[in-house]
Amino acid sequence: xxxxxxxxxxSCFEEFIELHGDRHIGDDAxxxxxxxxxxxxxxxxxxxxxxxxxxxxLRRNFGSANPEGYRKALRVMRMAEKFGLPVVTIIDxxxxxxxxxxxxxxxxxxxxxxxxxxxxxxxxxVAAVIGEGGSGGALGIGVADRVLMxxxxxxxxxxxxxxxxxxxxxxxxxxxxxxxMKLDANNLNRLEVIDEIVPEPKNGAHxxxxxxxxxxxxxxxxxxxxxxxxxxxxxxxxxxxxFRRMGQFxxxxx
Amino acid sequence: MAIFKxxxxxxxxxxxxxxxxxxxxxxPDCGEVIHELELKKNLRTCxxxxxxxxxxxxxxxxxxxxxxxxxxxxxxLTSIDALGFKTYTEKIEKYRKATGLNEAVVTGRxxxxxxxxxxxxxxxxxxxxxxxxxVGEKITRAIETATSEKSAVVIVSASGxxxxxxGILSLMQMAxxxxxxxxxxxxxxxxxxxxxxxxxxxxxxxFATLGDIILAEPGCMIGFAGPRVIKETTHQExxxxxxxxxxxxxxxxxxxxxxxxxxxxxxxxxLGYLLP
Ligand SMILES: [Zn+2]
Numbered sequence: 102x103x104x105x106x107x108x109x110x111x112s113c114f115e116e117f118i119e120l121h122g123d124r125h126i127g128d129d130a131x132x133x134x135x136x137x138x139x140x141x142x143x144x145x146x147x148x149x150x151x152x153x154x155x156x157x158x159l160r161r162n163f164g165s166a167n168p169e170g171y172r173k174a175l176r177v178m179r180m181a182e183k184f185g186l187p188v189v190t191i192i193d194x195x196x197x198x199x200x201x202x203x204x205x206x207x208x209x210x211x212x213x214x215x216x217x218x219x220x221x222x223x224x225x226x227v228a229a230v231i232g233e234g235g236s237g238g239a240l241g242i243g244v245a246d247r248v249l250m251x252x253x254x255x256x257x258x259x260x261x262x263x264x265x266x267x268x269x270x271x272x273x274x275x276x277x278x279x280x281x282m283k284l285d286a287n288n289l290n291r292l293e294v295i296d297e298i299v300p301e302p303k304n305g306a307h308x309x310x311x312x313x314x315x316x317x318x319x320x321x322x323x324x325x326x327x328x329x330x331x332x333x334x335x336x337x338x339x340x341x342x343x344f345r346r347m348g349q350f351x352x353x354x355x
Numbered sequence: 356m357a358i359f360k361x362x363x364x365x366x367x368x369x370x371x372x373x374x375x376x377x378x379x380x381x382x383p384d385c386g387e388v389i390h391e392l393e394l395k396k397n398l399r400t401c402x403x404x405x406x407x408x409x410x411x412x413x414x415x416x417x418x419x420x421x422x423x424x425x426x427x428x429x430x431x432l433t434s435i436d437a438l439g440f441k442t443y444t445e446k447i448e449k450y451r452k453a454t455g456l457n458e459a460v461v462t463g464r465x466x467x468x469x470x471x472x473x474x475x476x477x478x479x480x481x482x483x484x485x486x487x488x489x490v491g492e493k494i495t496r497a498i499e500t501a502t503s504e505k506s507a508v509v510i511v512s513a514s515g516x517x518x519x520x521x522g523i524l525s526l527m528q529m530a531x532x533x534x535x536x537x538x539x540x541x542x543x544x545x546x547x548x549x550x551x552x553x554x555x556x557x558x559x560x561x562f563a564t565l566g567d568i569i570l571a572e573p574g575c576m577i578g579f580a581g582p583r584v585i586k587e588t589t590h591q592e593x594x595x596x597x598x599x600x601x602x603x604x605x606x607x608x609x610x611x612x613x614x615x616x617x618x619x620x621x622x623x624x625x626l627g628y629l630l631p
Contacts, residue, residue: 200585203580217536259519281441283523
């Protein structure tokens with residue numbers, strides 16, 4: 102099994118003080134967040150945690166966050182902004198939770214609000230996709246100055262199963278859908294949606310978690326170092342410009 | 356939804372065959388068969404049960420903008436098959452032919468009872484008004500233009516969500532459009548979001564829910580996840596009226612439900628108030 106968010110928090114960060122709750126409704130265990138330190142640098146770290154054993158998986162809702170998770174994430178980012186701490190987000194989710202309560206508490210707005218506010222957040226942000234980058238639930242903490250992606254992770258607009266169910270009318274075509282959607286790190290790098298591919302041990306992150314953590318840590322630390330001293334207005338301009346460029350279209354008169 | 360419904364003809368299977376194509380429409384809510392002329396007169400709402408039929412972008416623009424005031428932007432901008440995805444190119448071509456549009460959103464400057472604003476209208480007929488690169492780009496440009504011209508933005512949404520055929524690029528349009536709204540908001544300019552049937556997925560989770568003021572047409576479906584997905588994931592029965600405009604209003608997620616016949620006046624009043 103691939104290392105998860107809290108595994109990397111334990112192995113890449115020297116310190117982690119978890120904070121809880123969105124200050125409104127609850128605390129989302131699918132989205133741990135807290136004060137941390139990486140290679141001596143103070144920062145906040147926020148991410149999706151899927152949980153390992155059955156009980157833990159259930160408690161973590163398999164890494165599918167509810168609105169409270171996204172709102173806690175933003176609350177902690179705002180605190181980071183206040184205290185001049187950079188933000189590290191760790192993305193690993195099949196998607197935001199499709200539940201009745203999630204809809205009632207406006208999961209769509211919770212994500213949208215983060216997209217807008219992260220674009221204006223006056224502190225550096227590094228995001229790392231470590232496993233599953235599932236749709237809006239991933240992007241909801243993914244508007245970052247640097248987006249890193251582990252070699253064997255995926256990042257996609259819809260799960261391959263979901264895409265297959267809609268376009269092939271059969272979930273069995275998930276493999277074809279995955280290939281068609283080009284959701285692997287190399288393709289995302291080529292499409293300029295991510296900034297860097299983080300290499301993994303030869304047989305994948307799960308084959309040697311310690312080495313995987315070293316590689317991820319090195320990438321996070323290097324990227325933080327690159328951006329922490331950039332004047333914030335310039336950083337925000339670059340952040341906007343980066344996402345502004347994404348997409349391909351044609352506008353010749355036909 | 357009325358408890359007592361006006362009796363209508365039964366045996367709809369036969370009736371459809373008898374209806375001259377395009378002249379008569381059957382109300383999907385109450386089954387009333389309505390003549391095209393009457394439907395047009397009522398801004399495409401059912402005179403029996405007030406069901407709001409889906410509008411094309413052109414019909415919506417005609418219903419909102421002062422006559423002759425709409426100045427379209429980026430008309431030629433259209434999607435390309437960036438990923439080499441199945442039969443996407445043919446699909447776009449098919450929808451372009453069928454709708455006469457180049458993309459699923461029409462954007463432009465307008466005046467509405469004298470108040471100028473940037474208007475974006477999604478057209479559900481075009482691939483379910485899914486948001487790909489072209490839709491995201493057109494909306495982003497419209498917002499950016501509004502920011503530089505210090506004008507308000509009105510977006511009339513309807514969408515099945517992200518355009519899967521463009522994979523991750525379609526997802527990133529959520530960040531792009533929301534980012535443009537961030538700057539528009541920083542300039543202290545108003546954005547009014549109008550939700551129409553249906554507004555779902557990535558559009559709901561980006562610009563559609565970011566309005567300073569959010570209006571919705573009665574009865575329209577609004578949500579993030581599809582009802583089938585929610586049912587399959589949670590194994591729960593969905594509450595009555597789940598994911599309708601009325602449900603959203605009751606839960607405090609939108610400001611008001613506005614009948615189509617009142618929308619133009621309401622928008623003009625809000626624009627006049629926020630940007631005098
Ligand atoms: Zn009706």
